[in-house]
Amino acid sequence: MTTTFIFAGSGGQGIQFSGKQMAKTGMHLGKNVTFLPSYGPEMRGGTSNCTVVVSDGEIGSPSVSSPDVLVAMNLPSFDKFEPKIAKGGTLFCDSTLVDKKSAREDIKAVYVPATGLANEHDLMGFANVIMLGAILKNTGIFGIEEFEEFLVGSIPPSRAALIEKNKKALRLGWEL
Amino acid sequence: MSEKVLMKGNEAIAEAAISAGCLYFFGYPITPQTEVAEYMARRLPKVGGLCLQAESEVAAINMLMGASSAGTRAMTSSSSPGISLKSEGISYIAGCDLPCLIVNVQRGGPGLGGIQPSQQDYYQATRGVGHGDLRLIVLAPSSVQEMASLTAEAFDLADTYRMPAMLLADGALGQMMEPVDFSVFPKRELPEKTWATNGTKGKRKKNIVNSLFIEPDKLEQSILARYERYAKVEAEEVRFEEVMTEDADIVLVAFGITARIAKSAIAEARKAGVKAGLLRPITLWPFPKKRLNELADTAKAFLSVEMSMGQMVDDVRLAVNGKRPVSFFGRTGGMIPSVEEVTAEIMKIGESL
8 A cells, every 4th residue: 555645835834844754654664655855946935845655565756746645735735736636535735824625526625724723722833733633533544643652753852842732733633 | 663764865875875984075065965965064073084065076076086095985975067077086086096986966957957856967977977988887776775775885896996986866866765774784895905095104115096197008008907897897796676577578777766767657557458667777887788688589679768868778779789679758857757657658669569
């Protein structure tokens, strides 16, 4: 089984972090993974995206034209990638920032007001982690416990204060 | 839990070089390979080495020449435009028979081009990097694991044959992250560097590292001696991977990141009933020409897939030597071919057979 993701949004939204966590968790669970970031001028601000492949088998191409899962954290990302989602795939969309619904009937669409929820729960900057919780819940790709373990493991000791916020955000997305 | 770490290709090169005993790095920043230098700057001083950001690529390659002359394990890395700047120095290094590693994390050209991945420096790496009769051992990784393992291997090959080696990667491999296991690299028995200019200590005649031979017969002799070593490399160091070639009607030839796309494409083509296979050269020089020629006895057609306007395809044609048709598909300028378009190309050839 192979699952392909595109995470897309604005620079600073933690897009690359989300993708890396997905890849890291897959690796720790013994799967093959690739993480391919965009590294063009977009990483200096503007749009940011990355492609993640998680597979039980060998991964051919690390670049994906039609992902199984799209995570769109802003409108340009929605416009660019929503038409490319594979048939039967899933769209995760930050509905606080994207004022649009998908018209496609061959995909599942999950609208998560991640940025709004982050603001309401004193979790500014954790909209991406809220979204990760929702992704785990709706795709079942990894269990929340194992994902949380490697998420916490990725936080350097110097930033231990962020552990609780990450956990809270992840659970918030999961429980929606 | 596995021993693997999730790492960028560029970081994997640097870590593998350090574990292989490389103590000196000379470079100049350029996207998409800067993480190599960044990692080296962080780690080398801690292991008693030196990472030096030179004033230019030209300076860096000449510092590498010096470090290698002294018998140390040393390297430089850059991306396409930077390698062009280094090519004079590379020719001198080849002329002096110095082992070292040069990494090219390719980006789109010509000129300043772009910063996205490309394979447009195939000719440069295998034919035209610097003036004179010379070869580099050219290794083409296609995963982050190979970015590491082939870096270690390149140092050993360079030392064994006393010649420069190049790791020819691309921006995608440099930037992407994959799990890497650093515990699996085999070590070779290496010759002692009796030629190194590292001080006679009053116990031996002085060594001279030189590429200037004014008398043509002496220069010819030095080149002939070098080509004997090149012949040995061609006989013993060819490396490649084959995927489903046994019964393949169409054999794709692709290296680096493109080979992975080709691998996905042959699987798709087989689902659609076309028997496709892949030969992935791991050494671009020496090129797996003998094996390709053998495959031309069973396969009906060849397709070279590259991120260029078609460079390696020349070597495929030379290898197949007219036995079978050889066609080309590529994207260039930083565009990565999609699995779908490569599959379509295979299907097109399939229909014509």
